[in-house]
Amino acid sequence: MRQPLVAGNWKMNGSLDSINTLLEGIKAGLGEVKTAEVAVCPPFVYIPQVVQMLSDTAVSVGSQDVSDEESGAFTGEVAGTMLRDVGCTYAIVGHSERRSIYGESDEFTARKFAAARRFGLTPILCVGELLEEREAGTTEAVVGRQLDAVIELEGIAALGEAVIAYEPVWAIGTGRTASPEQAQEVHAFIRNKLAGLDAGVADKVRILYGGSVKAANAAELFAMADIDGGLIGGASLQAGEFLGICTAPDKA
Numbered sequence: 001m002r003q004p005l006v007a008g009n010w011k012m013n014g015s016l017d018s019i020n021t022l023l024e025g026i027k028a029g030l031g032e033v034k035t036a037e038v039a040v041c042p043p044f045v046y047i048p049q050v051v052q053m054l055s056d057t058a059v060s061v062g063s064q065d066v067s068d069e070e071s072g073a074f075t076g077e078v079a080g081t082m083l084r085d086v087g088c089t090y091a092i093v094g095h096s097e098r099r100s101i102y103g104e105s106d107e108f109t110a111r112k113f114a115a116a117r118r119f120g121l122t123p124i125l126c127v128g129e130l131l132e133e134r135e136a137g138t139t140e141a142v143v144g145r146q147l148d149a150v151i152e153l154e155g156i157a158a159l160g161e162a163v164i165a166y167e168p169v170w171a172i173g174t175g176r177t178a179s180p181e182q183a184q185e186v187h188a189f190i191r192n193k194l195a196g197l198d199a200g201v202a203d204k205v206r207i208l209y210g211g212s213v214k215a216a217n218a219a220e221l222f223a224m225a226d227i228d229g230g231l232i233g234g235a236s237l238q239a240g241e242f243l244g245i246c247t248a249p250d251k252a
């Protein structure tokens with residue numbers, strides 16, 4: 001039985017003050033969350049503050065990215081060792097905003113996935129197609145290719161110790177959520193693809209859905225057989241909305 005995971009990706013949002021307020025709000029409602037594991041992924045600079053504020057809770061903290069390198073002359077990079085040092089347990093890799101805005105390739109993403117694991121972080125590997133790729137009928141080819149880059153570098157077993165997030169790019173921040181059936185179709189494709197290589201990995205890996213998830217639509221998405229929680233952007237910046245999503249698995 002896979003425990004659902006609801007992870008908030010705050011992206012480049014927040015300030016010392018607003019994060020205090022957000023976390024106070026989340027902490028006040030955590031007692032209502034019965035089933036899901038909860039995680040938040042703040043901007044790098046706020047991670048120590050967030051780890052400290054959540055130290056009396058079971059909420060995990062992750063980073064939004066991680067360097068593919070360990071240390072040295074890599075200006076602007078943040079290493080997995082540093083993220084572990086300040087209390088992270090997860091690292092998002094290959095978010096579509098990294099892929100599309102900053103040109104990060106499948107191979108580069110795979111190296112970041114490897115680095116996260118090497119330094120003791122659980123990668124949350126994001127995959128997903130652009131609107132034009134969906135319309136061209138290439139969703140499975142794109143998602144399959146993104147997964148293959150990681151499998152080729154790290155091996156199939158590594159995915160059993162990671163989290164996958166399926167995020168159709170056309171649903172991110174657009175208010176246009178994939179329907180539960182559309183999401184389930186791709187989640188099932190991912191799980192079946194992994195099952196073809198290692199049934200144990202496919203059974204174990206949590207596959208999150210991301211893209212305009214809100215308290216109002218989370219329960220129907222999370223009720224699908226292969227959707228094991230969500231990676232939440234905008235709605236994770238509002239305590240009430242985020243808690244509404246975190247408690248959605250309790251209603252299944």
Ligand SMILES: O=C[C@H](O)COP(=O)(O)O
Binds near residue numbers: 171175232233
């Ligand atoms: O990482 C989170 C996703 O990009 C989803 O963002 P969103 O919930 O604002 O659509």
